[in-house]
Amino acid sequence: MAAFTPAAVLSTRVAEAHVVVPQELAPGRPESVGLCSDRLEDVFARVSRRVNDGLFPGAVALIARRGRIVGHRAFGTRVRGQDEPVTLDTLFDLLSMTKVLATATSALILVQDGVLRLNDRVADFVPGFEAHGKAAITVRDMLRYTAGLPVDSQFLDEADDDRVWQRMAEAPLEYTPGTQVLYSDLTYRLLGRVIEAASGMDLDELAKARIWGPLGMRDTTFNPSAALISRTAATGFSALRGRVVRGEVQDDQDFALGGITGCDGAFSTARDLAVFCQMILNGGKYGGVRILSRQAAAAMVSNQTPEVRAADTDQSPLSNLLCTPKGYGWELATRRFSNGGTRFGRSAYGKSGGAGTFMWIDSRRELFGVLLTNHGLPTPFDEIGWNRMLDSVGSAEFFDGIVNAVMDE
Template sequence: MCTEHGTLNRRRLLQGFGRAAAVAAFAPAALSTRVAEAHGGLAHDQLVPGSPESVGLCSDRLEDVFARISRRVTDGLFPGAVALVARRGRIVGHRAFGTRVRGQDEPVTLDTLFDLLSITKVLATATSAMILVEDGVLRLNDRVADFLPDFAANGKAGVKVRDMLRYTSGLPLDGHFLDDPDPESIWQRMAETPLEYVPGTQVLYSDLTYRLLGRLIEEATGTDLDTFAKTRIWGPLRMRDTTFNPSPALIPRTAATGYSELRGRVVRGEVQDDQDYALGGIVGCDGVFSTARDIAVFCQMMLNGGRYGGVRILSRQGVAAMVANQTPWVREADTDVSPLANLLFTPKGYGWELATRRFSNGGMRLGKTAYGKAGGTGTFLWIDPRRDMFGVLLTNHGLPTPFDELGWNRMLDAVGSAEFFDGIVNAVMYD
């Protein structure tokens, strides 16, 4: 058994030192690299396997975290999952549970792809926007209507890119136009949507906003969001399994989500949101599929200040801006009043959700500077810079039905995301 949080387990610690010494004896170059990193170089630039104790985590407590996911799968709360935990550049737990398709004997494997839904907002859209800002193609104070002329309708000419990124655009939560078979007509109708509040005065988490932000990026670059993200983010990071619209070759490795009434089938390898599917599946708010291992690389890049594997994706300043509170006038105490209100109204970064004290889907034990993202299909990632760790929990629970406050609560309770992230923080023996 491990000692209480914040103290050392002597036997575990000595075992960790023994393993480190053995590695050093056979890999002096690697040791010297880490010593150099400790004196001002870039720490753990790439992820490597490691034991929990080697990075100050209790393996018994970590096993408890995984056992609780397994229990939820066994109880039928969702078909399957992959969970990954890393600290100080070491992957200390990576497990698969259950099945890819409900009711079928097709086990989830570590390389299973999941429909991430809203994690798309950070894995693709917000990061792409920040890259374009650093390239000088975009400015945070650029007007959205300069790229999307139809957006100027209904008093929206002054809305800025910054407002889109931080969920303060004034647009409603969503807008569905499933009665319209013409994608270009849908985009026009979305762009012309009237404001619900004065931009820059409150937070309202909005799929509609991020759909249009993705469209803006495509107009600014002359290419689709999938191509841009693969060229500037996922390709350089060697995130080879990360994509919009998985190819036929990837479908057997992809987890199914739920049943679509509109499509008349269980959705597998297609974005579950019907509006995003109608728009072709490459959309700024949803649509990315990925594996836990690929997402871990992205998380480590963020912890590294925008760099991974010798490749720089963003500047340190760009990363810091993305995960800072970009809506400081919004009071957490007034908005963190329920799980759904937490998602919709609490302070935000550029694309990212920020840790709060009460109803975060990342639990209550993450550090004050932690940031993360939830996807409506039951997918979650949270990064805790103070502890230099992150966790990824991907499930194929599928979109809540109906998608309202009760449905959102039920999905969170079924998946147990807060329990997962609280559990991995509880596994920390020392900082």
């Protein structure tokens, strides 16, 4: 693809080296793919224990290797305090996992189509964005979280959506673009606007037409329909809405904007996410359908921020999320505070959602896990709140336990 430079190709060689032959997922025994059944049972038992201890109401966990789903379990309840069991097909509010499931993948598809270029200026698609010295910021800057924008901007005092988008577009810079990484909901909200302007479709339509539909991810959607609400896990209480949120994105700003944005809003099941993970692991293809070119898929999960050192930024769980090296949308494995644990290979990558959802892929081991919970957004969403959520959900323990089950290395 002409849109990806030789430098980008060089940076993706490690990710491409262990891509498996394209395949569809199927059930399998752990030992048939080099995993220990007893150790996987321990992984699931630890998730169950956390649910039983009341740390979060419910969860679905899925583990796969070499194209075989070797474990898929449901725990707890969809709504805290109610007798409504979580089932394997329960939908969860994925929040920031939307950034890779819809936004970054859609952007790269449009690049493949020639509709968008990585070096296109955001200001050419979002009116008013050039304010405060932002005229030169590109699509690639946004994809890799180096656009210079703040982590978020909430404008819940505005009743008019157009005015909210205008204020977001005109937001001043937090730092000089390209000099550091700062994970940003605001950046990806506006990147979603770029994609919609370039494609002429909203993100839900585009993702269903070009990603979720072709992959058979039928339970993946923004704004679940009334028919899906009974299968959807509730998250937390929204003071603004005065109710426990169920079937609505928990982030109040994204809900106020209609529930379809580039940073949050997607709902899905563990099985659908497994298909997406396998597509990425296969180098952009699944079940005979190619979503991304092999080059684009590899670039997406490679380090696109070489100017940032993990050793300097991996100082706490929150600084890991916000400031460590990133791919296009994806978080990358680090040695200290990754929410995917510390035992995955250095080329591993994943994505977390603020309400307690996680998926991580170790391409060298051809291994991935999905952990979806309805913990709900930390309140307040600060460093202590993020730490407590990660400790309660135990994502690092879950993914480290998966690696501990590997027997053939």
